[in-house]
Amino acid sequence: MVAYHFCFDLNYYGWMQANFNGAPFWLMSRAVIVSLFLGVAGISLVLSNRNAIDWRAWLRRFGILAGCAALVSASSYALFPRSWIFFGVLHFIAIASVLGLAFLRWPRLDLAMGIILVVVGLTVELPLFDQPGLQWLGLMTYKPITEDYVPLLPWFGVVLIGLFLGRLALREKRLAPVMAWRPKGVAGRSLAFAGRHSLPIYMLHQPLLMGALYLLKLLAH
Numbered sequence: 001m002v003a004y005h006f007c008f009d010l011n012y013y014g015w016m017q018a019n020f021n022g023a024p025f026w027l028m029s030r031a032v033i034v035s036l037f038l039g040v041a042g043i044s045l046v047l048s049n050r051n052a053i054d055w056r057a058w059l060r061r062f063g064i065l066a067g068c069a070a071l072v073s074a075s076s077y078a079l080f081p082r083s084w085i086f087f088g089v090l091h092f093i094a095i096a097s098v099l100g101l102a103f104l105r106w107p108r109l110d111l112a113m114g115i116i117l118v119v120v121g122l123t124v125e126l127p128l129f130d131q132p133g134l135q136w137l138g139l140m141t142y143k144p145i146t147e148d149y150v151p152l153l154p155w156f157g158v159v160l161i162g163l164f165l166g167r168l169a170l171r172e173k174r175l176a177p178v179m180a181w182r183p184k185g186v187a188g189r190s191l192a193f194a195g196r197h198s199l200p201i202y203m204l205h206q207p208l209l210m211g212a213l214y215l216l217k218l219l220a221h
Helices: 002-012 024-048 055-079 089-103 107-123 132-137 152-171 173-179 185-196 198-220
Strands: none
Touching: 002 024, 002 198, 024 089, 024 152, 055 089, 055 198, 089 107, 089 152, 107 152, 132 152, 185 198
């Protein structure tokens, strides 16, 4: 994700030429990154509520996500008023964390529904969902003008598949060594740290990258 956004910023400042909205490589890169992001979000929802829903922790997490999503919308509107982010990845994760609670105990249903929602979201286009108030649901006939767009369909299907994988990880004894893994060495601990602090990294990396590149561009001139 950081590497993808770094290339996006280089393109934004004119230091490289890339078509992020049309080139297959960049479209596929984004799809893989978002899929991993949301699949892990589904797995995490299961692991954090494996026995019972911890409502206090869940509400705290939801509040932080909603606040960060609002901050992303506000800051993107200041920078890109014509293509501001009205329903990006954080907006989606906040909604998915609410809807996902209803699917925590049904792993087989999660897998089946997840596959169906992905297929529907990728193949069905209806003019009804082109209306501004419904664009967050997906199923549009065109991609809205926005810097980040992660609609409910097909992406909630990916979260449901993540819920299935999370439940499988808890039940499948052959995965016990994976679940018991602990980081060793600088590289392992660094990855574990990044995983535990993914939201701050997500919120801070773009302002830092864009700010640093902007200063470099000023110095170059």
